[in-house]
Amino acid sequence: MTYCLGIKVRSGLVAIADTRITSGTETATAKKISIHENGRNSLFLMTSGLRSIRDKAVTYFEELFEDESFKFDKMYKAVNMFGEQLRRVAQEDKRALAESGMFFNLYAIVGGQLENDKEHMLYLLYPEGNWIEVGEGSPFTIIGNSGYGKPILNRALNYESSLRFAFKTGFLSFDSTRVSANDVGYPIDVALYPRDSYKLQQHRLEEKDTAQIGQMWASKLKNSIDEIPETWMDAFLNKE
Template sequence: MTYCLGIKVREGLVAIADTRITSGTDTTVKKKVYVDQREQHSIFIMTSGLRSVRDKAVIYFKELIDEGTEYNKLYKAVNAFGEQVRRVGREDRAALEQSGFKFNLTTIIGGQLRDDEEHKMFLLYSEGNWVEMDEGSPFVIIGNSGHGKPILQRTLHNDSSMELALKTGFLSFDSTRAAANDVDFPIDVVLYRKNSFNLIQHRYEKQDLENISAQWACELKKSLQNISNDWMQTAFDKMNTYKTQANEV
């Protein structure tokens, strides 16, 4: 499974991707983020799904750019990548399905190109269609998404800082890692500040962040202890009454 998270706030973009690849009992580490940084052209692509489909679609898309194809707005690049996914589908879907594999690739694409008025982020489906992330949906997770959503939903909004977005994003990943054995370190982080046309990449190993993970676990326990018990008393009073009555019988 995969954990890829994209966050769009007013200040910029934050992307986090784990690197674990599981095949049967074997696990390997492979990068799940493709970055293309050129003059007034900043784009990152994160994927969840069949690795073979991902690699082929990314190579086809990279070839277009290397041969001189230019996109002035990010949605046009998203359309182009979607067409490469469909191309791979035309070439490989039948063979994959005959072998028992579902043709599957979900993609987060973010960045800013020359004529974009601001940074953008899109969720692209296997069929090549997409939706754009906006103020009402400041984040999207692909892959193993269930465990990491609550903290993001409770914390993030459009005016959140990039620092808070990265902190919350890591804790979301950490919650997923703790609950799923197919998501793990290292994690790749991509940061993009609005109108900078400069993508920053950084990889965190487990030893870099295990103290933050331990601190978060400790803070959670403290917070739980600080929550009032008064609201529970009625229920426990009923239980104690039932226990007393049962002893008297």
């Protein structure tokens, strides 16, 4: 399993991905975000699913993205092209994978801004190569282990949140997932895109970098529960 989160707020984009890969009893670390920049074209890709599908599809896409004969001037065109690469890999490998008992299950989050986009864009791409755009009404999407991290995002985040608040909330969402799922863990890769900058900022965070924040979050969460009044429970807890 994995945890990849993409957030779109008015001021930019946030991408957070863990790097843990678990196979049986073996655990390894691998990058799940790829950055693609070419002039005033800047985007990121995050994936969840079979590593062999991911590596092949991203390699095909990167080759086309860097080819001067291909003109990507809007995000939807780049997303369509990555979808085509997914379908290409499916034609090449899906049958063999099925015969080996494995599913063609690559999901992707694609975000960025290309030279003719009026604003930054965020998309969720399905294994079939089709996609949906992430918009103002629900400004985030998660692939992988999504159950533990959604509640804080649903309660706290909206499209008008600042980029800093979005990153902070996104990290707490990851931290909530990490403490509840042993197949999600450090280090985490982060990509930040300030609106109209045409430049992605990349960072890798180890557990030691954020341990204090995780501990503070756990403590404040417990204290908040302690502070909630308990009189509403009296009617049924005091029954004899």
